[in-house]
Amino acid sequence: MPLPPDTELGQILLARARHAIAHELGAERNPPNGDPRLEERGATFVTIKRKGELRGCIGSVRPQRSLGEDVVINAVGAATRDPRFPPMSREELDKVDIEVSLLSSAEFVEFSGEDELIDKLRPGVDGLLLFSGCHSATFLPQVWEQLQEPRMFLAALKQKAGLAPDRPAPNLMAATYTVRKWKEP
Numbered sequence: 260m261p262l263p264p265d266t267e268l269g270q271i272l273l274a275r276a277r278h279a280i281a282h283e284l285g286a287e288r289n290p291p292n293g294d295p296r297l298e299e300r301g302a303t304f305v306t307i308k309r310k311g312e313l314r315g316c317i318g319s320v321r322p323q324r325s326l327g328e329d330v331v332i333n334a335v336g337a338a339t340r341d342p343r344f345p346p347m348s349r350e351e352l353d354k355v356d357i358e359v360s361l362l363s364s365a366e367f368v369e370f371s372g373e374d375e376l377i378d379k380l381r382p383g384v385d386g387l388l389l390f391s392g393c394h395s396a397t398f399l400p401q402v403w404e405q406l407q408e409p410r411m412f413l414a415a416l417k418q419k420a421g422l423a424p425d426r427p428a429p430n431l432m433a434a435t436y437t438v439r440k441w442k443e444p
Contacts, residue, residue, distance in 0.1 A: 267443030268296055272359040275327060276305050276334035277443070280357075283335045283350040296422055297327030304438075305333040306358040306400055307347070314355055316339040320365065320388060320397055320436075330359060358442045362386065365434035376433055377409045385435040387412070389420050391428040396420035400438055 274291035281288035303326065304318025317336035319329055334357070338347040347355070365388055370376040380387065383403045389396055396419040398412065406412040414424035422428045 265439065266441075268294070268361075268443055269359065269439070271297070272303070272326075272330050272361070273357055273441055273443055276359055278377050279331040279334040280307075280338045280347070281352055283339060283353055286349050286352055293327075298325050298418040300324065301326030301329055302329045302362040302414060303333050304360040304362070305330060306360070306401075307337050307355050308358070309351065309355045313343075314351075315344050315347065316343055318360070318362075318399075320362065322362075322364075326361070327362065329334075334359075352385045357444045358401075360401070360438040360440040365436040365439045368433045368435055370433065373413065373427055373431065376431075377413055380412070380435070382407060382409060382412070384437060386438060387416060388434040388436070389413075389422075389428075390432040390434075391420065391430055393423055394420040394422050394428075395440050401440065 271291060271294050275297070278288045278290050300322035302319040302322045304316060306313070307315040315337035317333045317340060319333060323327070333372040340346070368376060368379055370379060384400055386400045387398055396416055398416050398419070403412065406415055417428060
């Protein structure tokens with residue numbers, strides 16, 4: 260079940276993400292106020308869109324640092340280090356929209372074959388982590404908006420992980436998670 264939204268926390272995370280990007284690009288912005296929740300461990304993804312199209316997305320799947328630090332690192336990463344895009348320019352800053360996703364703890368899924376895994380997925384709800392040997396990848400639940408059919412979702416994620424999308428992967432493991440997400444207005 261998805262986590263309930265927390266509007267105030269979302270506004271804090273969005274402001275922190277935008278400030279981190281602005282600071283990295285040399286634009287002056289007032290830093291957002293602190294909040295004790297930012298000291299708790301958390302895993303986030305920061306997605307940047309320009310005119311509704313993806314412009315960058317970087318994140319963490321495990322809570323390995325404070326929520327405040329994680330969103331800053333991932334915001335700067337999405338703006339400057341996503342290998343699919345050139346680094347963002349200062350001129351782009353006011354032309355992009357930011358989304359922050361706060362991940363729940365991942366839960367491993369028991370399955371005996373890919374058909375059983377597909378049957379266990381909840382489209383639109385579950386984010387999915389795949390592991391096979393040294394290959395791994397994740398899709399946030401938001402990816403269901405583009406890949407609504409579970410078989411296509413799994414095939415695209417396997418391809419992202421460097422696995423053959425149309426063949427069973429050896430020693431495949433999976434974990435699901437949900438997110439709370441906030442978008443700039």
